[in-house]
Amino acid sequence: MKTTTCTLALLSCLLSDSTAWAHAHLRAEDPAADGTVRTAPTALSLTFSEGLEIKLSGATLKGLDGNAVSTGTPSLSPSDDKLMTVPITGQLGAGIYTVEWHALSKDGHNTHGTYQFTVGH
Numbered sequence: 001m002k003t004t005t006c007t008l009a010l011l012s013c014l015l016s017d018s019t020a021w022a023h024a025h026l027r028a029e030d031p032a033a034d035g036t037v038r039t040a041p042t043a044l045s046l047t048f049s050e051g052l053e054i055k056l057s058g059a060t061l062k063g064l065d066g067n068a069v070s071t072g073t074p075s076l077s078p079s080d081d082k083l084m085t086v087p088i089t090g091q092l093g094a095g096i097y098t099v100e101w102h103a104l105s106k107d108g109h110n111t112h113g114t115y116q117f118t119v120g121h
Contacts, residue, residue: 024050024057024082024105026113033115040092040119043085044071048103051081056104059086064096081106094121 028047031037044059054076061069072087084103097119102112 022050022105022107023109023111024048024052024103025111026101026103026115027082029099029115031117033117036118036120038120041088043087044099046084046086046099046101046103047080048082048084048105050105050107050109052076052084053104053106054084057084057102059084059099059101061086061088061090062098062100069097092119094119 025048026046027049030045031041044061046059054074058074059071061071063069069088069092070090072089074084074086077083077085095118096116098114098116100112100114102110104110
């Protein structure tokens, strides 16, 4: 009985304070992962599951050759601290591009990842 009570109390604490365990996971991206766009994008839009600390979050863009494409300063949407926009200041030709992103959620957890998209001919 004592073990069951302790287990239930622990589960209750864990479930009631789920924000303490939150991480900013990538939920949506534009251009879409593994997608093809006809026109070269002028920005990357990344939507996360949690609000971000923008000064410690960002993304880089690389061409198939591994060279970085110039990007501007990341920013958050004024109405949604989960939506990060990264302007693309370099020229994109047809080809495959890799986005490498990193995010620091408001609760201090780091996440990172990569995805690719293609600019068509």
